[in-house]
Amino acid sequence: MDSELWSFSAVGQDRPGIVAALTKLFYEHDCNLSDSQMTQLAGQFAVVLLFETGAETEASKLREAVDELGREWHLLIQSGPVENQAGLEMAHTGASHIVSVYGADQAGITWKVAERVAHHGYNVTDLSTKRIEGAAPVYILMLEIEATEQSASTEKLEQSLQTLGKELGCSVTLKQVESSQL
Numbered sequence: 001m002d003s004e005l006w007s008f009s010a011v012g013q014d015r016p017g018i019v020a021a022l023t024k025l026f027y028e029h030d031c032n033l034s035d036s037q038m039t040q041l042a043g044q045f046a047v048v049l050l051f052e053t054g055a056e057t058e059a060s061k062l063r064e065a066v067d068e069l070g071r072e073w074h075l076l077i078q079s080g081p082v083e084n085q086a087g088l089e090m091a092h093t094g095a096s097h098i099v100s101v102y103g104a105d106q107a108g109i110t111w112k113v114a115e116r117v118a119h120h121g122y123n124v125t126d127l128s129t130k131r132i133e134g135a136a137p138v139y140i141l142m143l144e145i146e147a148t149e150q151s152a153s154t155e156k157l158e159q160s161l162q163t164l165g166k167e168l169g170c171s172v173t174l175k176q177v178e179s180s181q182l
Contacts, residue, residue, distance in 0.1 A: 012075035014045040030054030103170025105139040121151035
């Protein structure tokens with residue numbers, strides 16, 4: 001079988017051993033993880049990844065193993081070949097930056113920050129949020145962004161994000177990521 005790019009996503013109650021079981025399955029079926037995110041969200045295990053099949057991968061056996069993994073670990077799974085692989089290798093044209101937001105939880109923070117980033121021509125390449133409970137819940141948002149050919153200067157983006165931070169009553173920072181940090 002020629003190498004094929006597949007997508008895989010799953011969610012279910014978190015417990016020890018899920019990552020080991022999942023990665024063992026891919027190893028045993030001659031698959032190579034290309035890009036992945038695995039995390040715990042409110043006690044739920046969540047994963048999204050892309051993997052490449054190998055010369056020894058048998059699609060029908062891989063599908064059976066994925067179905068069995070879902071039953072055994074009580075995971076809701078979606079998996080299969082990526083139909084249109086053209087253009088999947090996006091050119092990374094700009095330096096990476098981290099936008100961090102910290103402040104009182106309120107509706108719309110993620111949307112308003114993401115909209116401001118997009119308005120200035122930057123692409124969000126990674127995003128994570130966390131709500132910390134307490135007398136006054138705190139919201140933390142982290143975005144990794146990348147400049148595109150249409151991006152405004154980082155100075156303009158930073159000024160706009162600072163203005164938004166004041167409107168939201170949140171601390172907002174923009175920092176360039178050194179390549180050695182990635």
